[in-house]
Amino acid sequence: MEDAEIRKSRGVCSTALFLNWVGRTAEQDQEEEEKTLELSLGLPGGGRRRTACREKGKHPAVDGSVDLSLGYSTLVPNSQGKTNGSPEAVTRNALAAPNNNSSQTRSPGAPVVGWPPVRASRRNLASSSRAAALEQQNVKKAVKAEETKRAPFVKVNMDGIPIGRKIDLNAFNSYEKLSVAVDKLFRHLLAAQRDPRTEECPPEEVAISGLLDGTGEYTLVYEDYEGDRVLVGDVPWGMFVSSAKRLRVLKTSDLSSSLITSNRKRTAADC
Amino acid sequence: MSTTAPTPHPCPIPQPLPPPPIPSHSSSSSSPASGMSEAAEEPDSPPTHMSEDSSSSGDRWTPDLRGGNGGGPRSAPPDQVLENVLESVLEFLTAARDRNAASLVCRSWYRAEAQTRRELFIGNCYAVSPGRAVERFGGVRSVVLKGKPRFADFSLVPEGWGAYVQPWVAAMGRAYPRLERICLKRMTVTDDDLALVAQSFPLFKELSLVCCDGFSTLGLAIIAERCRHLKVLELIENSVEDEEDALVDWISKFPVSNTSMESLMFDCVGVPFNFEALEALVARSPSLRRLRVNHHVSLEQLRRLMARAPQLTHLGTGSFRSDAPEGGGMSVSELVPSFAASRSIVCLSGFREVNPEYLPAIYPVCGNLTSLNFSFASLNADDLIPVIRQCHKLQTFWVLDTVGDEGLRAVAETCSDLRELRVFPLDATEDSDGSVSDVGLQAISEGCRKLEYILYFCQRMTNTAVIAMSKNCPDLVVFRLCIMGRRRPDRITGEPMDEGFGSIVMNCKKLTRLSVSGLLTDKAFTYIGKYGKLIKTLSLAFSGDSDLSLQYLFEGCTRLQKLEVRDSPFSDKGLLSGLDSFYNMRFLWMNSCSLTTRGCREVAQRMPNLVVEVIREQDEMETENVDKVYLYRSLAGARSDKPKFVKVL
Numbered sequence: 043m044e045d046a047e048i049r050k051s052r053g054v055c056s057t058a059l060f061l062n063w064v065g066r067t068a069e070q071d072q073e074e075e076e077k078t079l080e081l082s083l084g085l086p087g088g089g090r091r092r093t094a095c096r097e098k099g100k101h102p103a104v105d106g107s108v109d110l111s112l113g114y115s116t117l118v119p120n121s122q123g124k125t126n127g128s129p130e131a132v133t134r135n136a137l138a139a140p141n142n143n144s145s146q147t148r149s150p151g152a153p154v155v156g157w158p159p160v161r162a163s164r165r166n167l168a169s170s171s172r173a174a175a176l177e178q179q180n181v182k183k184a185v186k187a188e189e190t191k192r193a194p195f196v197k198v199n200m201d202g203i204p205i206g207r208k209i210d211l212n213a214f215n216s217y218e219k220l221s222v223a224v225d226k227l228f229r230h231l232l233a234a235q236r237d238p239r240t241e242e243c244p245p246e247e248v249a250i251s252g253l254l255d256g257t258g259e260y261t262l263v264y265e266d267y268e269g270d271r272v273l274v275g276d277v278p279w280g281m282f283v284s285s286a287k288r289l290r291v292l293k294t295s296d297l298s299s300s301l302i303t304s305n306r307k308r309t310a311a312d313c
Numbered sequence: 314m315s316t317t318a319p320t321p322h323p324c325p326i327p328q329p330l331p332p333p334p335i336p337s338h339s340s341s342s343s344s345p346a347s348g349m350s351e352a353a354e355e356p357d358s359p360p361t362h363m364s365e366d367s368s369s370s371g372d373r374w375t376p377d378l379r380g381g382n383g384g385g386p387r388s389a390p391p392d393q394v395l396e397n398v399l400e401s402v403l404e405f406l407t408a409a410r411d412r413n414a415a416s417l418v419c420r421s422w423y424r425a426e427a428q429t430r431r432e433l434f435i436g437n438c439y440a441v442s443p444g445r446a447v448e449r450f451g452g453v454r455s456v457v458l459k460g461k462p463r464f465a466d467f468s469l470v471p472e473g474w475g476a477y478v479q480p481w482v483a484a485m486g487r488a489y490p491r492l493e494r495i496c497l498k499r500m501t502v503t504d505d506d507l508a509l510v511a512q513s514f515p516l517f518k519e520l521s522l523v524c525c526d527g528f529s530t531l532g533l534a535i536i537a538e539r540c541r542h543l544k545v546l547e548l549i550e551n552s553v554e555d556e557e558d559a560l561v562d563w564i565s566k567f568p569v570s571n572t573s574m575e576s577l578m579f580d581c582v583g584v585p586f587n588f589e590a591l592e593a594l595v596a597r598s599p600s601l602r603r604l605r606v607n608h609h610v611s612l613e614q615l616r617r618l619m620a621r622a623p624q625l626t627h628l629g630t631g632s633f634r635s636d637a638p639e640g641g642g643m644s645v646s647e648l649v650p651s652f653a654a655s656r657s658i659v660c661l662s663g664f665r666e667v668n669p670e671y672l673p674a675i676y677p678v679c680g681n682l683t684s685l686n687f688s689f690a691s692l693n694a695d696d697l698i699p700v701i702r703q704c705h706k707l708q709t710f711w712v713l714d715t716v717g718d719e720g721l722r723a724v725a726e727t728c729s730d731l732r733e734l735r736v737f738p739l740d741a742t743e744d745s746d747g748s749v750s751d752v753g754l755q756a757i758s759e760g761c762r763k764l765e766y767i768l769y770f771c772q773r774m775t776n777t778a779v780i781a782m783s784k785n786c787p788d789l790v791v792f793r794l795c796i797m798g799r800r801r802p803d804r805i806t807g808e809p810m811d812e813g814f815g816s817i818v819m820n821c822k823k824l825t826r827l828s829v830s831g832l833l834t835d836k837a838f839t840y841i842g843k844y845g846k847l848i849k850t851l852s853l854a855f856s857g858d859s860d861l862s863l864q865y866l867f868e869g870c871t872r873l874q875k876l877e878v879r880d881s882p883f884s885d886k887g888l889l890s891g892l893d894s895f896y897n898m899r900f901l902w903m904n905s906c907s908l909t910t911r912g913c914r915e916v917a918q919r920m921p922n923l924v925v926e927v928i929r930e931q932d933e934m935e936t937e938n939v940d941k942v943y944l945y946r947s948l949a950g951a952r953s954d955k956p957k958f959v960k961v962l
Contacts, residue, residue, distance in 0.1 A: 153743065154880065154905075156467030157854065158770060158797040160741040161524075163550055163581065167689070167713070168740040195695070212699050 200228045200291035201260070211283045217254055217275050224262060224291060225250040253291070261294045399425040409434050428452050435459065436899050438476055438500065439924065442949040443484035454493045455519075456485065460500035462902045462943055464877055466524060469904055469941070471931055473956045476500045479509075480954075486513030494519040494545075501525065504532035511539035518573075519545035529554035530584065534563035541568055544600070547578040555584050565590040569597075576603035580629050580663065585609045595621040602657075605629025608665035611636035613643055619651040628655070630663030633671060633690070648674035662686035662711075669696040679703035686711040688737045694720040702727050709733040714749040714770060721753035725760025733766035743798050747772030751779075751804065758782035765823075766791040773804040774831060779813030783820040792817050793828035799855045799880075802832040809833055815840030818848070825872075828852040838862035842869025850875040860887030867891040874898050880905040885912025888942075892916065895923055900945035908939040910962070917962035922946055925962045926955070933958070 199206040207227050214220045229250055252258025254275045262274040264286040274282070274289070403425050406412050409432070416426040432455040433446065447453075460476025478500045485492055492514045502525045510517065517540045522528075530553070536546065564587050567574070572594065579586075586609065595601060601622055610618070610631030619625070635642025648671060652658070658678045667690040682704050687697070688711035697712070697720045704710075707728040712720070714736055724731070734757060736749055750773040757764070758778070764786040774796050782789075794814075802809055810831035818824060818841050825847050829837065833856040841848070842865035849872055856862070863883050866873070867890050875898065884907040895901065895916070910927065917925040928941040951961040 156464065156469045157799070157879075158738065158741045158743065158795055159464075159467045159854070160737065160770075161466045161550060162468075162552070164688075164737055165741055167691070168745075210698065212702065 196264075196286055196288050198224060198227065198289040198291065200231070201293050201296065203228065203231050205231065209289075211286065216279060217282075220274070221253045221262065224253060224289070228291060250291070252294075256294060256297075259294060260291050261297055262289060263292055263297075264289045396421065396425055400429050403429045404431075407432070431455060432457070432494075437945050437947075438478075438481065439949060439952050440899075440945060440947045443481045445948065447484045447488035451488070452491075453485075453489050454491060455496075456481075456489075456492065456494070457496040457498075458500060459498045462877070462900060463499070464879070464902055464904065465499060469879070471928065471956075471958060474928070474959065475952065475954055475956070477954060478502050478506050482506050482509045482513065486510075490514065491516055493517060494521075496521040496523070497525055498523040499525065501527040502532070503527045504529055504535065507532035508535045511535050514540075516542060518542050519547075521545065521547040521549070522551050523547075523549045524551060526552040527554070529556070529559070530561040530563045530582070530586075531559070533579075533582070534561045534566045537563050538566040542573060543567075544573050545576045546574070547576055548581050549578060551581050553582050553584070557584070560584055562587045562590065564594060567594050572598045573600055574598040575600045576627075577601065578603065578605035578629065580605045580607050580631075580665075582607055588614055592617055592621060598622075601625065603627035603660075605662060606631045608632045608663075612648060612668075612671060613637075616643070616648060616651045619655055623654050624657055625655060626657045627660040627684075628658055628663070630661065632666040633664045634666045634668045635671070645671050645674050649677065653677040656681075658682070660684035660686075660709075664690035667692065672696060672700050675700065676703060680705060682707055684709040687716075688713055688735065691715050691739060692720075693717065694723070698723045704728060705730070707731055711735040711737070713737050713739050714747060715739050717748045718750055718753035718756065721749060722756040722760075725756040725758075728761060730763060731757075731761040732763055734761070734764065735766075735768040736770055737768075738770040738797065741770070741797070745772065745797065747797060751775040751777065754778045755781050758785040762786060763788060765789060768793040768795075768828075770795045770797060772797055772801070774801070774810065774813070775803045775805050776808065776810060776813035776816075777803075777805070779810070780816040783813075783816040787821060788823060789817070789821040790823050791826040792821065792824060793826070793852070794830055795828065796831040800832045801830075809837070811837040811840065815844070818844040822847075824848060826850040829856055830854060834858050835861045835865070838865040842866050845870050847872055849873065852877045853881055854879045855881060857881050857883065860884055860890065863887030864890040867894045876901045878903045878906060883907060885909055885915070888912050888916060892919060895920055895944065896946050898946070900943065902941075902943050904941040908942055909937050910939055911937070913939055913942050913944075914962045916944065922948070924951055927960045927962060929958045929960075931958055935960075 195208040195210050197206050197208050209220075209223060209227070211220070214223060229248070232250065233248070250258065250260055253260060253262040263271050264274050264282070265271050265288050266285045267287050271290070274286075277285070399422065403412075403415060403422075406415060406426075406429075412426055412430055416423045427449050428451050430450050431453060433450055433453045434457045435441065435446065436459050438458050438460045458478065458481060460478075461470055461474060464470060465474070476499060478497055486509060490513070493516055495510065495517075496519075502522060507528055510520070520536060520540075520543070528551075533546075533548075536543065574594070577594075577598075586607070588610070591606070592614075595604065595618055602625060604618065604622060604625055605627070606615075606618070606629055608631055612633060612635050614636070615631055615633070619628070637643070652675050655678060659681055661675065661678065661682060661684070664687055667687075669692060672692075679700060680703055683706055685704060685707055686709075691713060693715055694717050697716045701707075701720070701723050705727060707724075708730055710724060710728065710731060710733070712724075712735070721736070724734070736753070738745065738747065740746070747770075749769070749771050751771075754769060754771070754774070755778040757767075758781050762785055764782075765788050767782075767786075767789065768791075771794075774794065779794065782792075796810070803813075810829075811834055813831075814827075814829050814833065814837050818827070824845065827841070827845065827848055827850070829841075829852070835858045838857060838861070841851070845851075846869075848870050851866065851870065851873060853876075860883055862881070863878075864887065866876070873894060878901075883903070887906075888903070888908060889912065891901065913925050913927055917923065923944055924947045925942065925944040927939050928943060929935065930940075933940075955961060
């Protein structure tokens with residue numbers, strides 16, 4: 043049992059590496075998804091690490107989601123090869139993380155003059171009227187999010203995988219690159235999902251191919267702002283970027299019903 | 314932005330023969346650069362001005378009978394061939410370090426060098442008297458003067474401490490009628506001083522004021538009106554007197570004909586100004602290449618300015634916000650052509666009240682940008698990333714921590730040529746959340762291998778990340794890490810930050826400036842003393858365990874010139890361990906340590922060429938404990954303009 047857990051967590055470890063490579067992970071909605079997740083770190087005794095401190099933005103390492111903490115602590119990929127992929131190191135981090143707040147020496151006593159050392163022109167940037175203007179902007183932005191022409195980060199969900207990801211469509215300039223990225227994103231997750239009991243060695247990672255042409259086991263579709271599901275690849279890239287609200291990687295076999303919708307769209311585009 | 318000039322040797326201790334040189338060395342001549350500087354302490358670029366020299370034609374000559382006390386202000390007569398040759402040759406030496414060396418060869422070289430030095434750099438305005446400086450150097454065309462200690466920027470030096478430029482302008486006004494350029498940093502400059510400048514120097518061309526105070530729009534008007542040959546007026550981070558009812562329309566005072574203006578920077582002048590006058594000024598300034606406006610300029614106005622000056626290379630964009638109410642203003646696509654037409658822009662700044670929706674307008678210039686300053690723009694990662702992804706040539710980047718580790722990661726992925734990064738805190742308080750951490754630092758170190766300068770404000774840091782940076786970025790010259798919470802340890806291991814900083818001094822062999830923070834024991838200072846052999850400037854705050862730290866520093870850092878210490882457990886013993894170093898240093902500042910009057914007095918007594926100032930608050934009682942001490946070598950002795958709260962021991 044312990045072997046399986048280690049294998050699972052190792053798979054998750056390397057996924058985290060790729061998360062950092064490809065793009066931002068969907069921290070916020072993952073919180074919800076992972077509350078139901080049963081991944082654990084393979085501690086002797088199999089305890090699940092949940093930390094008390096789950097405030098957003100405070101300590102990414104303390105975040106309760108397993109792979110995010112992996113991503114943010116010592117597993118940040120670095121070419122020096124110091125990555126600790128072992129569950130033990132991960133455990134250590136997770137152990138250290140909850141203690142973070144208490145072990146840090148909170149500044150004793152009253153605030154001192156001139157500390158932190160920033161010049162007068164930079165003090166009170168946070169409380170200035172300009173910050174208030176920023177607040178206004180953020181509200182406006184949230185309202186305008188659906189109308190924006192800029193491509194935002196879009197969520198990508200894959201069938202059978204509870205954890206979604208987010209990618210920045212701006213980072214790619216073609217469907218090919220997008221397909222490659224999605225493949226890399228989910229390849230490991232997919233492998234990790236395989237039932238370890240039916241295999242004797244660590245699950246092989248199979249490339250997810252044929253996402254765009256319907257030849258693969260999976261197909262890439264997207265949802266636009268009108269709520270329709272459309273096959274990815276039909277419209278010019280720029281138009282796709284500005285209209286895609288979220289992406290889905292569906293099993294090709296499941297596509298029959300939605301294909302009708304997309305067929306209609308494609309026909310319309312062909313005219 | 315050019316990289317820092319090579320580090321020179323400090324000038325040796327004053328020799329008896331020839332006469333003691335003016336301690337105007339401390340690195341090569343620096344101009345508070347007109348780049349994007351908050352004017353780093355380090356020189357940004359070597360002095361550039363070798364203006365047409367006609368002084369060697371020897372207008373009037375009086376025999377130099379004064380022996381060793383500096384060459385007279387007249388150069389050699391035509392029949393002194395050797396001196397003429399020497400002067401002609403020495404004119405090619407521009408770096409102060411080389412000139413200082415040449416001046417020590419013999420009397421004749423001393424005189425020749427004194428006549429041909431065109432740029433005078435005085436790193437501490439109290440190190441020498443103005444009279445003595447102008448007496449030695451007769452042909453100066455450009456002066457750089459620095460005044461208050463840097464901690465004055467953080468309200469640690471009471472008002473009225475000093476650094477008045479007036480005696481300097483008065484002395485130079487008499488001695489240097491051909492003066493063309495004045496650069497002042499952290500000095501008090503009044504409107505009267507500016508009037509004296511305008512009056513004294515008919516050929517005046519360049520005025521650069523950085524972190525100064527004391528002047529208002531009236532002084533600016535005088536400069537604009539009377540300096541007919543003005544090319545450069547750069548006002549950077551000054552504290553401009555601002556009386557709404559006494560505002561002067563200074564922009565209208567520039568010459569009505571075409572001007573020779575090349576650079577106009579006034580983003581720190583916080584008061585409103587006459588925009589139409591500025592637009593007209595830009596239109597009649599064909600040489601204008603650098604323009605930085607204040608936040609009273611809207612996007613609509615910016616567009617008008619850019620239409621008048623498509624040849625700009627450096628642009629400070631003002632507020633970067635539309636002046637129209639919600640939704641009524643210009644659209645992004647209406648702004649794009651302005652940037653598309655400005656093919657020469659390499660440096661962008663401003664964005665003081667940025668509306669991120671308009672950022673895409675700058676895309677046309679992003680690919681050419683070498684310098685981008687978002688440090689007053691509250692942008693998050695989503696705002697930044699589409700922009701930064703296009704800035705492949707970026708070498709200098711200033712930003713607020715609101716972009717987070719994620720934003721920094723995007724920088725690391727795109728800007729492989731980055732040389733300078735400064736990450737400022739939106740909320741500069743000790744308990745703020747702080748949006749960047751060791752994660753961002755590590756990412757930067759991996760992507761930006763050519764990094765030479767980093768200033769990083771954060772709340773969470775690890776030794777691992779700092780060590781990674783030390784290994785990934787071996788070209789680092791300046792490493793300033795500010796962990797804002799006092800004495801914070803490594804956020805993961807809970808250990809002091811000794812190993813991280815130790816690794817920096819060990820691996821970054823070119824390091825000349827270091828600022829430390831976080832929990833640090835004496836061990837960190839054993840490393841710094843042992844490996845920091847090139848360090849010239851060192852800033853400590855809330856660091857160290859005992860006087861041993863100071864001892865290690867003074868013993869090990871043989872090139873140390875400027876040391877700033879605050880709130881650290883150092884006593885008189887630590888102070889006294891530096892006696893052998895003080896003459897090689899420009900200054901030492903210590904506040905809120907454990908010093909006493911007795912200890913400071915002992916330093917003063919044993920070091921006659923050192924001025925030891927004990928600074929109290931305005932109405933503080935005199936006690937044995939010393940809260941602030943500022944000591945510096947000087948040929949001028951105790952200054953005559955010190956206020957009541959300063960005591961010179």
